[in-house]
Amino acid sequence: MEALNRSDIESFDRNMAEARCITAVVHTHPDGDAIGSGTALLGYLSAHGKDAVLILPDRYPAALEFLIGGEMEKRVIVAEDSMAEAERRLRSSDLIICLDFNSFSRAGDLEECLSSVQSGKILIDHHLNPDRKCFSLCFTETETSSTAELLYHILMEMPDIRHDAGRLPAITATALMTGMTTDTNNFANSVFPTTLAMASSLLGAGVDRDFILDNIFNSYKESRIRLMGYLLDRCLHITDDGVAYMILEKNAISKFGIQDGDTEGFVNIPLAIGRVRMSIFLKQDKDRFRVSVRSKKGTSANLCAAEFFNGGGHELASGGKLMIPDDVADAAEAAAYIERVTRIFFNR
Ligand SMILES: [Mn+2]
Structure with a gap:
């Protein structure tokens, strides 16, 4: 500095x-x-x-x-x-x-x-x-x-x-x-x-x-670790461009009894996979998804968050939001949205 x-x-x-x-x-x-x-x-x-x-x-x-x-x-x-x-x-x-x-x-x-x-x-x-x-x-x-x-x-x-x-x-x-x-x-x-x-x-x-x-x-609730397992097993998708994404919807939040802060850091986990260049984590919150974006060096999480997720932050660690229904018609559309915009992001 x-x-x-x-x-x-x-x-x-x-x-x-x-x-x-x-x-x-x-x-x-x-x-x-x-x-x-x-x-x-x-x-x-x-x-x-x-x-x-x-x-x-x-x-x-x-x-x-x-x-x-x-x-x-x-x-x-x-x-x-x-x-x-x-x-x-x-x-x-x-x-x-x-x-x-x-x-x-x-x-x-x-x-x-x-x-x-x-x-x-x-x-x-x-x-x-x-x-x-x-x-x-x-x-x-x-x-x-x-x-x-x-x-x-x-x-x-x-x-x-x-x-x-x-x-x-x-x-x-x-x-x-x-x-x-x-x-x-x-x-x-x-x-x-x-x-x-x-x-x-x-x-x-x-x-x-x-x-x-x-x-x-080392003081997390058991529910956080169980939710982590559920997300990695059931909800983790990786696109051909090396974009890993997980979407945590309302029903899973209530099923696991998840509170604010309990999902802190989840977005970083998929970066441990060799072919992943960027990781996106979506968490549903009333009329929107809260979005976290992390990237490896050479890929700008900041640019992606700024252009497609109404946000920004740091070069490799950014956040944003996805509004329902302004950005995606409903929660079920979020996966297709991520697939579409990251394809644009990595292929132009
Ligand atoms: Mn800070």
């Missing part, structure tokens, strides 16, 4: 110092990086005596409860459960810090409120194409593993931290390590020299990586 701009760092520090009421916001369906960077910042601000709150557009996966439980929970608002409280909080904030998303539309029902409030807004993110005009200060960097890593490098520059991870509040150090670990899928992708340097400093500062790994990778 590029060196952080000194004047940006100074203005970030000044913005935080001058604000009394600071609110962090993350994207819908928050993952480990969103919750990790959000709670890390919350821990840092709280240690500085700030009135700090983290707003999540909707509920978080159970596997991340270890970051949000206890004292922290009082400082988290789930907008899906308390929209009025979330909007009140945003309106009364002196400073809003958006983490791990590139435009307000990724904050779901909070979009309008975020656009209309007049406070200072800071972006810290690692996705492509940030909506810069909406922010008074932007830290965006795609050459980094995660928002957690970017936030780590920013915090290292703060005058009270002075490049010593041991000076970070313990919850901040743990949460930063968690966000980076989930976004790299435990050091499997998007690992940069700076990523390993961060991991090394955090381990040196006493972060318990075994505790984090136990929570994020």
Whole structure:
């Protein structure tokens, strides 16, 4: 990643110092990086005596409860459960810090409120194409593993931290390590020299990586593993172009008792197959499918998601949606849609 701009760092520090009421916001369906960077910042601000709150557009996966439980929970608002409280909080904030998303539309029902409030807004993110005009200060960097890593490098520059991870509040150090670990899928992708340097400093500062790994990778419900087996056996298709896709429909979601977050990472599994170049995972959600796209180097998940799935994100890891009936007439049409558009994508 590029060196952080000194004047940006100074203005970030000044913005935080001058604000009394600071609110962090993350994207819908928050993952480990969103919750990790959000709670890390919350821990840092709280240690500085700030009135700090983290707003999540909707509920978080159970596997991340270890970051949000206890004292922290009082400082988290789930907008899906308390929209009025979330909007009140945003309106009364002196400073809003958006983490791990590139435009307000990724904050779901909070979009309008975020656009209309007049406070200072800071972006810290690692996705492509940030909506810069909406922010008074932007830290965006795609050459980094995660928002957690970017936030780590920013915090290292703060005058009270002075490049010593041991000076970070313990919850901040743990949460930063968690966000980076989930976004790299435990050091499997998007690992940069700076990523390993961060991991090394955090381990040196006493972060318990075994505790984090136990929570994020070894605490799943049995239903997740059984659903994984069902999907791989019954629902995995691979096209002649090497596109693997799985479609999780409503009936299977209720049959297996699946909740948000339970299917996290499923999209990566088919990439282990030699001839697969791209993997697409669809999950039905009311009037739409939520779409995850992953690709191997040389194929752009981002371009495919942007052109055919109303989305985008990173070069090799993107997301989007498929609307019913705008994009596909009904759920049963989704497979044919994927076959058709990926044939176009790979053969022109
Ligand atoms: Mn991220």
